[in-house]
Amino acid sequence: MNHRTPQQATASDGRANDGGGPTAAVRLEGITHEYGASGGRGRSSGDRTVTALQDVSFDIQAGDIVGLEGPSGSGKSTILHAVTGLLVPTAGTVELLGTDLTELSDRKRTRIRRRHVGIVFQRFHLLPSLSARANVALPLVQAGIPRSTRRERAETLLEQVGLGDRSTHLPGELSGGERQRVAIARALVTDPDIIVADEPTGELDTATGDDVLDLLTDIGRERAVLVASHDDATLSVADRVVTLRDGRVVSNAG
Ligand code: ADP
Ligand code: MG
Secondary structure, eight states: OOOOOOOOOOOTTOOOOOSSSOOOSEEEEEEEEEETOTTSTTOOOGGGOEEEEEEEEEEEOTTOEEEEEOOTTSSHHHHHHHHHTSSOOSEEEEEETTEEGGGSOHHHHHHHHHHHEEEEOTTOOOOTTSOHHHHHHHHHHHTTOOHHHHHHHHHHHHHHTTOGGGTTOOGGGSOHHHHHHHHHHHHHTTOOSEEEEESTTTTSOHHHHHHHHHHHHHHTTTSEEEEEOSOHHHHHTOSEEEEEETTEEEEEEO
């Protein structure tokens, strides 16, 4: 894989780094999120709202793996969704490579996600009717990359995750660990600066989970990785662990 330093995300209205040190790959500043708040940012409506996050702040630099720990319901997935721009928090800023996602239109936010973020889910989210290779190539279709290049790039990524000989297999013909490695190859295929993983070993046995963690460790050498988990083995590959309780950060330790 190529070596690189994080670049300014390319939103036309993206802001420059405020100065002082390198631009963080990810910077969360005072994130609060209420589900069920009517009308989105800044307004809430009565007793149907759930406050999922309260005043959450932390950074991730390129080359860092940050673990996100906390019991079920503590807000881990909500943070990951905010980092991917799939969710705009009720308050606070989410900066990727110096650009505040919360100020962007949906279209620009989506563009930044597609260019700069790779996502790995607990249940893999592979399309069952597509081969491993076609699943890996899918983000390149959205990016408008020609078919022959897509195929070549997907093959390369599958080789990197140790599945070069499985590229034409369907997900149903692969083991859980192999499926998760396909999902990781798919997350990497656009060469993103940031990888977000939600309980990536949650469905795997220990040995298979360890393979996936080795892969995450490799990925984290040059990219920013945010991995949510309540599994000690997963958290042990992190350079730093942010601990959540009831939507608040209670510790952030290396
Ligand atoms: P975790 O990933 O740590 O289990 P989540 O971020 O999924 O936590 O959830 C945080 C809180 O937000 C929980 O109280 C959960 O019930 C609530 N929540 C999550 N998603 C939604 C939603 N779509 N609508 C309403 N409440 C939600
Ligand atoms: Mg979750």
